[in-house]
Amino acid sequence: MNTERSTEFMNATLSLPLMLAVVGHTNTGKTSLLRTLLRNAEFGEVRDSAGTTRHVEAAQLLLHGEACIELRDTPGLEDSIALAAQLKNVQQQGLRGRASLEHFIAQTQPEIAREFEQEIKVLRQALECHALLYVIDCREEVLEKYREEIATLSLASRPILPVLNFIQADAQNLQNWRTELAELGLHALVEFDTVAFDFSAEKRLYQKLQTLLEAWYQPLQQLLDERAREWQQVRSACIAQVAQLLVDMATYTLPAEAHSVQANELQNTVRQREQQCLRTVLELLNFSSSDVQLTNLPVQNGEWELDLFAPETLKKFGLDAASAAAAGAAIGAGVDLMLAGLSLGAASLTGAAIGTAWHTGRRYGRDLLARWRGEKILCVDDTTLNILLLRQLFLLRHLFRRGHAAVNPLQMERNPLQVGKKPQVENKEQNQLPDGWPRQQQKMRELLQLKAGKESRNYQQVLRECETWLGQII
Amino acid sequence: MPLSFTQQLNAEQLRAIEDIQGVEPVPAVASVGLDFPTWLVRRNAELSKREPLRQMLQHAPGIFFRLFLAAVLLAILAGVVTSIKALGSAGTQLNIFWVLGVLLGLSWLSLLLWLATLLLNRDNAGVLAPLFRKLLDRILPARREPSAQQAADRVWLQRLLFSSSGYLRLGWITHGIWSAYLLGGLLGLLLLFATRQFDFVWESTLLGGDSFVAITGALTPPLAAIGVPVPDAGQILTSSLDQTPVNAAQTRRVWAIFLLGCVLIYGLLPRLLMGLICVLAERRAQSRQTLDLNQPYYIRLQREFWPQSSRPRVLDADDQPAAPLPTGGKAGQLPANCQWFGLELPAQFSLPAATPPDFINLRDEASRRNALAAIKAQRGAVALLVDGNKAADRGLQRVVMELAEVAGARNLWLVLRPQAAEAKHQSWLQAAARAGLTPEQVTFL
Numbered sequence A: 001m002n003t004e005r006s007t008e009f010m011n012a013t014l015s016l017p018l019m020l021a022v023v024g025h026t027n028t029g030k031t032s033l034l035r036t037l038l039r040n041a042e043f044g045e046v047r048d049s050a051g052t053t054r055h056v057e058a059a060q061l062l063l064h065g066e067a068c069i070e071l072r073d074t075p076g077l078e079d080s081i082a083l084a085a086q087l088k089n090v091q092q093q094g095l096r097g098r099a100s101l102e103h104f105i106a107q108t109q110p111e112i113a114r115e116f117e118q119e120i121k122v123l124r125q126a127l128e129c130h131a132l133l134y135v136i137d138c139r140e141e142v143l144e145k146y147r148e149e150i151a152t153l154s155l156a157s158r159p160i161l162p163v164l165n166f167i168q169a170d171a172q173n174l175q176n177w178r179t180e181l182a183e184l185g186l187h188a189l190v191e192f193d194t195v196a197f198d199f200s201a202e203k204r205l206y207q208k209l210q211t212l213l214e215a216w217y218q219p220l221q222q223l224l225d226e227r228a229r230e231w232q233q234v235r236s237a238c239i240a241q242v243a244q245l246l247v248d249m250a251t252y253t254l255p256a257e258a259h260s261v262q263a264n265e266l267q268n269t270v271r272q273r274e275q276q277c278l279r280t281v282l283e284l285l286n287f288s289s290s291d292v293q294l295t296n297l298p299v300q301n302g303e304w305e306l307d308l309f310a311p312e313t314l315k316k317f318g319l320d321a322a323s324a325a326a327a328g329a330a331i332g333a334g335v336d337l338m339l340a341g342l343s344l345g346a347a348s349l350t351g352a353a354i355g356t357a358w359h360t361g362r363r364y365g366r367d368l369l370a371r372w373r374g375e376k377i378l379c380v381d382d383t384t385l386n387i388l389l390l391r392q393l394f395l396l397r398h399l400f401r402r403g404h405a406a407v408n409p410l411q412m413e414r415n416p417l418q419v420g421k422k423p424q425v426e427n428k429e430q431n432q433l434p435d436g437w438p439r440q441q442q443k444m445r446e447l448l449q450l451k452a453g454k455e456s457r458n459y460q461q462v463l464r465e466c467e468t469w470l471g472q473i474i
Numbered sequence B: 001m002p003l004s005f006t007q008q009l010n011a012e013q014l015r016a017i018e019d020i021q022g023v024e025p026v027p028a029v030a031s032v033g034l035d036f037p038t039w040l041v042r043r044n045a046e047l048s049k050r051e052p053l054r055q056m057l058q059h060a061p062g063i064f065f066r067l068f069l070a071a072v073l074l075a076i077l078a079g080v081v082t083s084i085k086a087l088g089s090a091g092t093q094l095n096i097f098w099v100l101g102v103l104l105g106l107s108w109l110s111l112l113l114w115l116a117t118l119l120l121n122r123d124n125a126g127v128l129a130p131l132f133r134k135l136l137d138r139i140l141p142a143r144r145e146p147s148a149q150q151a152a153d154r155v156w157l158q159r160l161l162f163s164s165s166g167y168l169r170l171g172w173i174t175h176g177i178w179s180a181y182l183l184g185g186l187l188g189l190l191l192l193f194a195t196r197q198f199d200f201v202w203e204s205t206l207l208g209g210d211s212f213v214a215i216t217g218a219l220t221p222p223l224a225a226i227g228v229p230v231p232d233a234g235q236i237l238t239s240s241l242d243q244t245p246v247n248a249a250q251t252r253r254v255w256a257i258f259l260l261g262c263v264l265i266y267g268l269l270p271r272l273l274m275g276l277i278c279v280l281a282e283r284r285a286q287s288r289q290t291l292d293l294n295q296p297y298y299i300r301l302q303r304e305f306w307p308q309s310s311r312p313r314v315l316d317a318d319d320q321p322a323a324p325l326p327t328g329g330k331a332g333q334l335p336a337n338c339q340w341f342g343l344e345l346p347a348q349f350s351l352p353a354a355t356p357p358d359f360i361n362l363r364d365e366a367s368r369r370n371a372l373a374a375i376k377a378q379r380g381a382v383a384l385l386v387d388g389n390k391a392a393d394r395g396l397q398r399v400v401m402e403l404a405e406v407a408g409a410r411n412l413w414l415v416l417r418p419q420a421a422e423a424k425h426q427s428w429l430q431a432a433a434r435a436g437l438t439p440e441q442v443t444f445l
Helices: A002-010 A030-038 A080-091 A097-107 A110-115 A117-128 A144-154 A171-183 A199-212 A214-250 A259-284 A311-316 A321-326 A338-351 A354-373 A382-400 A409-414 A421-431 A437-450 A457-473 B005-021 B036-048 B053-088 B096-120 B128-139 B148-162 B166-195 B209-219 B221-225 B233-238 B248-287 B296-305 B365-378 B394-407 B422-434
Strands: A018-024 A056-063 A066-073 A131-137 A160-165 A253-256 A331-334 A376-380 B093-095 B199-201 B313-316 B339-343 B360-362 B382-387 B412-417 B442-444
Touching (some): A018 A214, A030 A056, A030 A066, A030 A131, A030 A160, A097 A117, A110 A117, A131 A144, A160 A199, A199 A214, A214 A382, A214 A437, A382 A437, B005 B148, B053 B128, B053 B166, B093 B096, B096 B248, B166 B248, B199 B248, B209 B248, B394 B412, B412 B422
Parallel strands (some): A018 A066, A018 A131, B382 B412, B412 B442
């Protein structure tokens, strides 16, 4: 069977799925890589400990429902030096390359087979698959044992694509790894952080595979296109959710009768609506709210930890907590619609068409009546809208760059760049309300004055504009 | 594949329903090998045949159709009644141009009004259609927590009446109702002309007969074109109030046909034409609308029926029993005057004060050999410094075993720095156990 596969590979005939073995030293993030590529946070088991994966587990990347790539997660290589010594014995019998590996797997004595059970599982996959993704933990220094691993894996005569993981940890180590891999003749490599997700990195990974596996160029391209489309779609969908939340809340009104009770109701509506948006966004990005604890993000079990109207929240986002508290918990500013209503009515009346006037009269008649009776309406105030925006931007920026493998807070803490320094930088960034926000806010408030319902074209237009704007600033 | 407007509307209505009722599986339509929009259209077509979904989808258009039909019938009735009322009570003499004004004037005035309001306020053009929309809005109101049926109805209303093509639909509703009214008027006229005899006259204080010849002449060409007999100059002049036509019966007939023709050509036809333009423009505007596939529902559908990855399966199971977890004991006291070695310590590792500057860090074969030689030469207590942030894999375990063999299991101490987390500490205890070390010999600094 193996020789068949071998000739198949040499002739570069296409067969789907393309089989890729994910290999590497133990605890380098192989399973994490699979989770991220598969968009499945439940694949395998991930722990910061050696030998977490002890079996070979496979899952296929599907394109239009058909298998395109089969990824095989393998146990980590743990003792490559001793393994190399064993293989040297085999090679002394005159066997080279794949033959030496095949012989080692088939002929080895039971006690050696037991000792190297994990390694044999890996070698078997290396022989069976079309190419190998060799995952490297860049926090580790380049050691002899890793060179031995690569040397052993190259015996399978399959293209090896090194995947550099944890790239943000140590720039010097990363450079050393690049140099070392170049010396070993591995020039095509890809930087792919399984924790800090970046779609462009995934794209590069597929592109590198395309150069290594020319026969699969077309299906890989299709998969790449499909993944790009999906990513764009999910991104836009999340942005649309946030835009809807903002426009919805900017135009939400309640008649102000018993002030205190209504203000509470308004606050609750805003809270519920924000939580609903958060849940949808998490779902869209495939983060299950129950089991993903979002590090660096005040979100737990799919709920914001900090209440929207708590003074700490305002402080955290750099907004003036004192003024917000003074404004009756940042809500309930009565908006007097009358002036706007009148001026708009007058503008329409200059058109002097009977139908328009009739309609205008109907539209503002109730306002006039309310004005006459001294009624006011409650709407969500600017501070609350600002904090909604800042919170959602913070959330989206975080989630868009989050790998499905990111479950371990320790990995974040270990990262020297992020400890201590980063939060401050982020805070400063958060404090700034983005450019163009006042303009957007004004447009939303105009809807309130126009009394444009959700189904109206005005509303839809403001919503689209807000989406475009959010897409640009994120 | 881009979806047609009908398919979009269907998809959106089903979205509204399924967002509330949950997604229904359609096993008859396989997803493999199709792109999402194609699959969606086929699935929806299949789904729309099912009861009660079919009825739910038809609910809003059904109401719209019935309402429109009722309006049209009412308009026809109104037209018949108005024309009979207007002419029937006038006696046997009818003022031709006055009747023409009555029959066409209102229609033209409202048409001009519609055109004017269209330019000023597109979405609320006219009077009739916004009323019609208001009525539908009342019958199928927007609700905060709608039922599936209500949500589907609202989507239909939104896509057809409140969207960017909505004003065109309002347009053809207006013209449709007016056409019906004019048709009713025409029928009423026919009825009257068929059953009663009228004398058609014109009268004026200021204008002479020439003016009426000119007016009639301006109106008749389209009538003549379709082969209808039109009044000639003689008939027009002799139809003056104070004259009697030569051939009275013939003149009466010509005038009646002229009136009917005018209502048809200048009343009904423009309205029908406008209506047709609105219908065509609506089609065009609808074809430009797109379906927003970025809504959570569609993404959910894609995920459910088009998974990005298959279910994982185990290919090569782990049949070795898990190694028993070593029982951790209390860390013992490290003897003084140890010989210090490091095990794969990273460059930035903070060394404890006890380590001599020239200690050997075991990183490769050469350093391992050097270390073994040094241990053999000295034969005392050996402290092996390991990185507590790392777990002991089998490669590291083997090195520990080799050192224990040379130094003697009792003489080797594993020194973890910093103190390892639980899982990692376990792995070092395991390494120690395999090398024959007691748990006391695993300590930390």
